[in-house]
Amino acid sequence: MTDSIKTPTSNEKTAMYRQMLLIRRFEERCNQLYMRGEIPSTLHLYVGQEAVATGVCAHLRTDDYITSTHRPHGHALAKGVSARSIMAELYAKSTGCCKAKGGSMHVGDMDVGMLPAIAIVGGGIPIAAGLALGFKRKGSDRVAACFFGEGAANEGAFHEGLNMAAIWDLPVIYVCENNLYAASTPVGVTFKIENIADRVAAYGMAGEVVDGNDVLAVYEAMGRAVARARAGEGPTLLECKTYRQVGHSRSDPLTYRTKEEEKWWKERDPIERLGERLLAEGVTNQAGLDAIEADVTAEVDDAVAFAKASPDPDPTEALQHVFYGVEV
Numbered sequence: 001m002t003d004s005i006k007t008p009t010s011n012e013k014t015a016m017y018r019q020m021l022l023i024r025r026f027e028e029r030c031n032q033l034y035m036r037g038e039i040p041s042t043l044h045l046y047v048g049q050e051a052v053a054t055g056v057c058a059h060l061r062t063d064d065y066i067t068s069t070h071r072p073h074g075h076a077l078a079k080g081v082s083a084r085s086i087m088a089e090l091y092a093k094s095t096g097c098c099k100a101k102g103g104s105m106h107v108g109d110m111d112v113g114m115l116p117a118i119a120i121v122g123g124g125i126p127i128a129a130g131l132a133l134g135f136k137r138k139g140s141d142r143v144a145a146c147f148f149g150e151g152a153a154n155e156g157a158f159h160e161g162l163n164m165a166a167i168w169d170l171p172v173i174y175v176c177e178n179n180l181y182a183a184s185t186p187v188g189v190t191f192k193i194e195n196i197a198d199r200v201a202a203y204g205m206a207g208e209v210v211d212g213n214d215v216l217a218v219y220e221a222m223g224r225a226v227a228r229a230r231a232g233e234g235p236t237l238l239e240c241k242t243y244r245q246v247g248h249s250r251s252d253p254l255t256y257r258t259k260e261e262e263k264w265w266k267e268r269d270p271i272e273r274l275g276e277r278l279l280a281e282g283v284t285n286q287a288g289l290d291a292i293e294a295d296v297t298a299e300v301d302d303a304v305a306f307a308k309a310s311p312d313p314d315p316t317e318a319l320q321h322v323f324y325g326v327e328v
């Protein structure tokens with residue numbers, strides 16, 4: 001059954017373009033608001049990696065779960081957490097998706113299948129196996145998808161989680177976003193191997209290396225992985241090669257990589273690539289792309305207005321909603 005993955009329709013491709021653009025514009029606005037001092041704390045932006053969250057989540061149902069990282073805004077938007085509730089969370093308002101108790105690094109919404117993000121590097125990996133074990137034991141065809149950076153692939157949790165997922169044929173898709181740097185550490189310093197996906201041979205599970213800046217390639221690879229998982233054929237590791245176009249966090253002066261490298265990746269920007277393809281295939285025209293841009297800008301404007309108008313949390317609620325259980 002894994003050979004029969006459908007290619008995305010024109011409408012699905014257009015939806016993926018809009019999704020990636022929403023993530024990009026949402027985060028650009030977050031950055032401005034942070035620089036103006038309106039948003040407290042730090043931000044880990046996802047700029048450049050939008051194709052991964054978008055291509056992966058395009059295959060997920062609301063009742064499938066994702067786990068996420070310290071860089072979660074893109075995952076959240078792609079899984080269906082509302083722009084309003086994420087922005088309100090960044091503003092620490094009571095209408096935030098975690099009622100102001102999470103902030104940027106912990107956004108999520110169980111109602112749409114996203115666990116509040118986990119900022120401990122590698123922390124989501126064994127939890128995703130646990131979610132998938134729950135789905136399997138209940139006999140459902142739900143799946144879990146776990147996003148993590150390549151830095152997490154050298155944590156003990158990676159080896160434990162992937163081995164357990166493999167031996168029990170769990171319906172989980174491990175999505176490694178290899179953006180070449182763990183903070184300022186280049187991937188070549190901490191890995192002797194070219195592809196992290198090669199490690200699947202050690203666990204006996206499926207794995208693929210994917211162009212993580214090509215949303216259609218991510219979509220197709222995820223389609224194969226989800227089909228395997230829903231059919232009871234076990235887990236997959238997708239290694240999506242990508243690049244964060246901005247600093248690791250707001251305090252990163254980006255002194256550890258070259259301008260040439262940055263330029264090379266910007267020329268492979270995932271949003272521009274899909275936009276050019278939509279035009280070349282006649283799926284839409286420039287006016288169509290402009291209309292999507294206007295629509296996305298309106299959604300971001302609305303999210304900011306909603307967040308600003310929302311009330312602060314009531315101090316009496318400080319100890320409420322601080323523990324969550326997951327019922328699968």
Ligand SMILES: Cc1ncc(C[n+]2csc(CCOP(=O)(O)OP(=O)(O)O)c2C)c(N)n1
Pocket residue numbers: 070071119120121122148149150151152179181182183248
């Ligand atoms: C267990 C643990 N160690 C260290 C940190 C500090 N830290 C936060 S992000 C980060 C780099 C993570 O790199 P990677 O997993 O590749 O993800 P990326 O930032 O590239 O998205 C580190 C070391 C942490 N949050 N958790």
